[in-house]
Amino acid sequence: MDLWLLGVDGGGTRTTAVVGDAAGEVWGAGEAGPSNHHNVGLARAARAVETAVRRALRAAERRWRRLRAGAPLPPVAAAALGLAGLDAGRDLERWSAALSGRLPAARLRLMHDGEIALRAAFPRGSGLLVIAGTGSVVLATDGRRQVRVGGWGRWLGDQGSAWEVGLAGLRAAVAAHDGWGEPTELVERLRAAWPAGDPRELVAEGLEGPRAMRRIAAFAAEVTAAAAAGDAVAARILDAAAAALAAQAAAARRRLGAPVTAAALTGGMFRAAAYRERVAAALRRALPGVEAAPAAAPPVLGALAAAAADAGVAPPAALRVPAEFAARLKN
Numbered sequence: 592m593d594l595w596l597l598g599v600d601g602g603g604t605r606t607t608a609v610v611g612d613a614a615g616e617v618w619g620a621g622e623a624g625p626s627n628h629h630n631v632g633l634a635r636a637a638r639a640v641e642t643a644v645r646r647a648l649r650a651a652e653r654r655w656r657r658l659r660a661g662a663p664l665p666p667v668a669a670a671a672l673g674l675a676g677l678d679a680g681r682d683l684e685r686w687s688a689a690l691s692g693r694l695p696a697a698r699l700r701l702m703h704d705g706e707i708a709l710r711a712a713f714p715r716g717s718g719l720l721v722i723a724g725t726g727s728v729v730l731a732t733d734g735r736r737q738v739r740v741g742g743w744g745r746w747l748g749d750q751g752s753a754w755e756v757g758l759a760g761l762r763a764a765v766a767a768h769d770g771w772g773e774p775t776e777l778v779e780r781l782r783a784a785w786p787a788g789d790p791r792e793l794v795a796e797g798l799e800g801p802r803a804m805r806r807i808a809a810f811a812a813e814v815t816a817a818a819a820a821g822d823a824v825a826a827r828i829l830d831a832a833a834a835a836l837a838a839q840a841a842a843a844r845r846r847l848g849a850p851v852t853a854a855a856l857t858g859g860m861f862r863a864a865a866y867r868e869r870v871a872a873a874l875r876r877a878l879p880g881v882e883a884a885p886a887a888a889p890p891v892l893g894a895l896a897a898a899a900a901d902a903g904v905a906p907p908a909a910l911r912v913p914a915e916f917a918a919r920l921k922n
Contacts (some may be wrong), residue, residue, distance in 0.1 A: 593662075594650065596902060597670035597696055598894030599627035601640055601704060601752070604805060604859065605726030607919055608643035609891045610651035611897055612665070615907030618654050619884025620916040627675040627726070628686070629744055632803050637689040638670065644694055656914070659855075664838075670696035671897035673890060675726060676744065680688045698901045701718030705730050705739060710893030712855040715905070719840050719851050719881065721870065724858035725808045727752035729839040733849035740843040745804065750835035751870070753860050757810035759828045767824070775824035815863035816905040829869050837873035842877060855886040856880070889920045 595618065600607045606626040610619040623642035625631050632641075648667075655664055677686060687700050704715055705728045709720045717733045726749040728742030745754050764781040766772025785806075798806065817825035844851050854874055861867045871883040888909065896906035 592666040593665035593820050594902060594904070595665045596639065596895050596898040597644065597647070598707070598891045598898055599643065599670070599672040599692070600889070600891040600894060601636070601643075601672060601674040602631055603627040603675050604808065604871070605640045606643040607909075609890055609895065609916075609920070610647045610667070611895050611907065611910065612906040613902075613907060615895075615910050617910055617912045617916055617920070618905075619649070619651025619741035619917045621648075621650060622919055625725070625805065629676040630725075633685055633689055635692070636674075637686070639897060640674075640690065641693050644670075645853065648917070649693070649816045667696045668902035669698040669898040670694055671700040671702065671707065671894040671901065673685060673704035673894050675701055675704045675724075677701060677703050678742075690897055698897075698898075700897055701899055702897065703728075703739075703742070704885075704890065706737070706744060707893030708857055708886070708890035709737065711816070711888040711890050712857065712893075713853075714893075714896065714908070717818050717849060717851050717853075718876075719843060719854040719878075720886070721840055721854060721856050721861035721874070721883070722858045723751050723753070723836060723856070723866075723870070725753050727755075727836065727858070727860075729836065729843045731840075731843035731847040731851060733766035733847055733851070736847065738838045738843050738847045741914070748802040750839065751832040751860070752858075753808035753811035754804065756814050756828060756860070756866075757807045758831075760810050761807065763824050763828065773824050776817050776822045777813065777825060781810070783787070784810060786814055810895050811860060812863070815865045819863070819865040822867070829866055830873075833866070833869035833873040836870055837877040839879040840874055841882075844881075851878075852881055854860070854881050854883040856883055857890060861885060891920065892901060 605890040606623045623639040626639040628636040720730045729740045731738045764777040899906040
């Protein structure tokens, strides 16, 4: 009997839902906005999850009818959701209540988004996973146990994340604008990103309200671009962020108490070579013998693997992604 599995990767910037089968065939994918409830509130986060799932299911149904005309649609046997910011038991209770009756799955599992990324990166062996998207977290596994370092959110943690890098870049830009900070091209990049005239108008225009966190995190792209162009201030921001992630990775391996020789990098920050190379170098210094590389599998594969386990079928070893969905599943 055909069955579908539903996996969701919910982050601080976007939420990605995938409908797949036990063989790893992706039938549909959908996206929506952020689903970290600490940042946008539970109601908005739950709507993002529901919207992404609905879009993925619509796409899956269209593809199924195109390729399997006349065959009944498979049931969604299980769903697994990896959600940024989901930590305590109270979070699980609130999310379970918020999603009750809204997802068409026979079984539903909720977990931290770092856990699905770790499952995808190291399905059988040991390793370190460094996640740097809107937020950040480091995880280590020996194949049996997991250790997590960081992931405390934007006020207590998220070192090395787009939030931290973007905020540091904005602070450097306004300090340079006022004349007490070191000159940096981030001032011009700030004016180009938010053409408000006087940078002081940014407080009212862009750094207040529900979009503030996304706009701050988005400025990280300007910091990485400035560093790649040789800006010394931007380069120091990235160096400090990379060192913080490497220190967390060293702590994770120390707490795990087991040898780890591979590190995988995932998250939007690592799309920039200027940052990816710095973090890889910082990891080599902090953890001699550990080689870092971009994660080969998207985190949502870990969610589908968890859903497969709950459905009683073997987890897919890899995803077969049609070209129409490929852009949505980039790390």
